[in-house]
Amino acid sequence: MPAISRRDLLRGASALALASAVPMPAHAIAVVCTNCSTIWHQLMEYAQQVYSVGVQLQQYRTQILQYLNMIQNTVALPQQLWSMVTNDIQQIKNLANIGALLAGNAGGITAKLAQFDAAASQVLGLSDIVNKYNAWSQMAGQNVTAMQLSFGMAQNQMQSDAALVSAIQAQSGSATGQMQVLQAANEMASVQISQTMQLHQTMMSQGQAIAAYMNADAARHAEADQATINFLSAPPPPMTGGKRY
Template sequence: MNTELLKSPISSARKSRIRNALVLAMKSTSLGMGLYLASPAAYAIYCSNCSTFYQQMFEYVEAVNTALNTAEQLQTQIQQYQNMVTQGTGLPSTMFGSIAADLKNVANIYTRSQSLGRQIQNMDSQFNTAFPGFQSYLNQAANSAEVPARERYQKWSEQNRDSVKAALEAANLNTSTFESEDTQLDHMVARSQSAVGRMQAIQAGSEIASQNVQQLQKLRDLLATQINMQGNYMAQQGDRKAASEAAEQKFEARRNNWGPSEDF
């Protein structure tokens, strides 16, 4: 199982370029000053005295990767339970506590991924507010397959919720009477305490565990694309500023070489 930290699909050279551009951007914004994103306390990321927006975004890369690694481990474990049931091996009573705990962890990973998605979306919105020209930059590159679609995180979150609901319904766990996702997931865990409900809970949990892995992989890709596009935009702005300053310095140098003006 892959337990390495996420290697973002961004080269070292481009990473350095993105970092330098975002450091420049932070000199004129407040995004990097001890940023706290409102969200459930258990999953919030507080970056004390962060000096760059770039650093903050890569904190999220690591958080998503950690959640993904855990999700993959849980997917393997729940699948083992389901295989035992399918093959008629039976589940020893000594495993019941572990099954309930693993199902609870599956639910927690889902909640965590949703929270991370909201926090990253919040960061994305703050970047767009701080740099209004970024949307124009995206519009100009609209034909590029790498350009992130608007409301992409909202769509990702909705797909997550739909997947959970479908998994629970497929296992005959009625969700229509429950108001929130948390309540639905708690119901799944509670059902694992009975003989009949345990089979249903494992079926639903296995599907949700698989969806957790897929959705976190998608979130990782969305985040990598976001960092790439925003970094490229800031690098472009830095190049324009450097060119403008060079032209201004050249003009001033020429003026200094003209000498004193003559009176007529």
């Protein structure tokens, strides 16, 4: 029988330690996620940006509500003030688009994580999360379109900021027209705030799941390393005095 080298023994011990530390499901693919930490940091950055978008949307909604309160106590808002209303509505539209972009980016890095480790994708349900992020992106665009349609814009004008301003200005001549614009903007902002904060919470929850997976993976490797150290630290078996055959 050929002699077993020390290298062969080390390889066998390491493999045994890795296999016994955390049993892997039979259908899981043991692929190491070498950049999980980078993905986690990216996701947390997007979550913070999404939260910031939500806060800004809330500020603009507060201003819209102030305009609505003012118009109830007067005939119509003066044109100088109405230009501020127009700017606020544009900012709400822009923030909605930023939220959609952040949702799409988060879905992209989530899909990337699934490519690195099948076990992680099973634990986190990444495909469902990606689909949810994509749905949020589409929802933001639909909200903006609905608001623009309420201003009397045609479909072929939807991508034009100038057309949006013109549509808002067209209804600025009377208190009734201004009220309709402000109500539509308020509804748009309210829906977008709710969805943005839900998006932020989902990102945070997913980040916590990724962090838990990273901790478990680090613990598994630490146990495997310790098993290898214990093996190397053990006294060598006696070379003499054994039973002879």
